[in-house]
Amino acid sequence: MDRIRSNCGRESRGFPGLGSRQGLWNLPDLGRGNGDRGLGPGWDGEGRAFPFRYPRALGIPAFRKRCGGFQCPCRRPPECFGPRAVSSLLSTGPGRWIFFCRDASCFLWDGSRDIQGFGLPCRGTYSFLRHSFNALCRRADPFRGKSFLEISSGSSASRNGFGMTVSFSRAAKRGKRRAGIAGRRKKEKKRIYRAAVIGCGRIGSLLERDRLRPHPCTHAGYYGFHERTKIVAGCDLRQDRLEEFGRRWKVPPSRLFKKYQDLLSVVKPEIVSVATYTESHCEIVVAAARAGAKIILCEKPMARSLREADQMIRTCRRSGTLLVIHHERRWHPNYRAVRKAIQSGLLGEIRTVVGNVLTSEPRRDWHANPAVSGGGPTLHDGTHLFDAIRYLCGEIVSLRGETERKDPKARVEDTGRAWMVLENGARAFVECGGRREYFNFEIDIQGTRGRIVIGNAVYRAWTLGPSPRYEGFVEFSETAPPPPLLPDTFPFIVEEILEAYEEGRASISSGEDGREALRCVLGVYGRARIGSGFAE
Known part of the structure; x- marks a missing residue:
């Protein structure tokens, strides 16, 4: 196993998957004052590896002062944090930090791998950044800008096989430097937007119950x-969902509605989320845009x-409303990284793409009713x-598709396939549904100089x-x-x-992007x- 030299001058073993080909951490000291020995990879007293060694000279009172009394998500008091209690202290960008104690509730992992009881994904350090941040995504900016280290992409960086970098730079006095540059001017208070959710079902709110998903x-x-x-x-048609929505998000009963028209006219929210059945998307989006939603x-x-x-697009454009479609992978850090790698030519010329989203047969509920859902798993x-x-x-410039129905009485397909030509001449094939006994989503991208497989x-x-x-x-x-x-999806x-919205530009998942994805599905149909x- 490769070794990593920590900042205190001794060597400590690295983690599985952190070999020289994937790059090693380069972690500057947290500060040399008062005998502080800095942070570095090391082993705890029980013989388990953890990413950063606790600076022993930084006592609990000093730690509490610098952290603003922040508590770990497991609610353990700061007094419990010590050399054996602290597992990691990691910046996720300017003003954003991760702090974990050793309570199991503070860890988030993919469920398939667990490195030395620590929940670290063994695909490497970069995946650890994402998984770590997910565990604290509910606590945005916990240190209120009092960060010690920050992530950057400059020198003294660790490199992976693609030549991309992740590095850590010292920023213990970042606040003082900012004060020297900007004087003592107070930061302008940012606007708070009032949001309403129409459709309080699974993707609207209920999936927060899922303990395995990254939250929110x-x-x-x-x-x-x-x-x-x-x-x-x-807003929701079901009273039980409305009541749970109100309890979870502390919304008073007077602001819970069964008709979206009442919500729009009474509350007049600036942000409207439409998480209803597909059949009502157009009607609600048009009404919300005309009601003044931003x-x-x-x-x-x-x-x-x-x-x-x-x-939908035309109405939002006329009313000055920003229309965003919730294809959430466009905000995912891995997908954004792959897009950047492809655009920079690290895979060479893309020649072949194979994708699949494999599921069981359509459920015998609204999903099987094309008047409500619009289609089967392909849609x-x-x-x-x-x-x-x-x-x-x-862009997809040409498409030919087919669908299958095992049950001749079924009203929607159980399998959809498409053969496509991309704008650069590459060929792509996708399969949706497929009557599997499992769920799988992945895309295999093959270029002339490399290959990436990305999925759930x-x-x-x-x-x-x-x-x-x-x-x-x-x-x-x-x-x-x-x-x-970084940052992560949330x-x-x-x-x-x-x-x-504030800059007057389209989102990275615009209404036009959603229309093109819909056009591909309808091409299969x-x-x-x-x-x-042309699909037959």
Whole structure:
């Protein structure tokens, strides 16, 4: 196992997956004053590895003062933090920090791997950044700007196989430097946006119950945990969901509605999330835009037809409303990193793309009713797949598709397939549904100089190297995937949408992007033409 030299001058063993090919941490000291020996990789007293060694000279009183009395998510008091209680102290960007104690409730991992009881994903350090931040995503800016280290992309950086970097720079006196530059001017208070959620079901709010998902993972969670948004109202047809929504997000009964028209006229929210059945997306989005909503976050799929999608886009454009479609992978740090790697040419020319979103047969509820859902798994789940391929690899210029129904009486397909040509000439194939006994989402992107596989349960990369089996041959050699681009999906999804509105630009997941994903799905159904290919 590779060794990592810590800042205190001694050597400590590295983690599995952190070999020289994936790059080593370069961690400057936390400060040399009063005998502080700094932070570095090391071993705790029980023989388990942890990312950063606790600075012993930084006593509990000093620590509490510098951290502003912050508590770990497990609610343990700061007095419990010590050399054996602290597991990591990690910056996730300017003013954002991660602090964990050893309580199991503070860890978040993918459920399939657990390194030495620590929950560290063994795909490498960059994945650890994302998983760590997810565990504290509900506590935005916990140190209120009193950060010790910050992430940057400059010198003294660790490099992975793609030449991309993650580094740590000393910023213990960042606040003083800022004061010297900007004087003693107070930072302007940012605007707080009033948000309402129409549709309090799974993606609207209920998925926050899921203990395995990174949180927040719902529309209400985004607004409830972000410092610049406040949930002021909710709407749903079911009384039990309304009551739970009110209890969870502290919304008074007077602001819980069964009719979205009443919500829009009484509350007049600035942000409206539409998390209802597909059949009502167009109607609600149009009504919200006309009622004066500044931002609308609409759940996927965008609509049932291109006519509805065009009406949504046209109405929002006329009213000056920012329309955003919730294809959340566009905000995910791994997908953003892969997009950057492809655009920089690290994979060479993209030649082949194979994607799948595999599920069981459609549920016998509203999903099986095309008048409500608009289609089967090709629409409900495949919209993510088509959108992700467009986001990563470019426009789809030609498409030919097919659908299958095992049950001849079924009203929606159980399997959809598409063969596509991308704008650079690459070929792509996708499969949606497929009557599997499991769920899987992944995209395999193959270029002339590398390959990346990314999905819900996989994130791997390969570059070229000499063959270890055949003399004179060149083969793939696995390396670390591109490091995730921080921040994580949350808070980035909210911050990006607010910045897009304030700057007068489109979001990275615009209504036009949602329309193109819908057009691909309808191409598979034979209801839209894309290039020379036409679905039968």
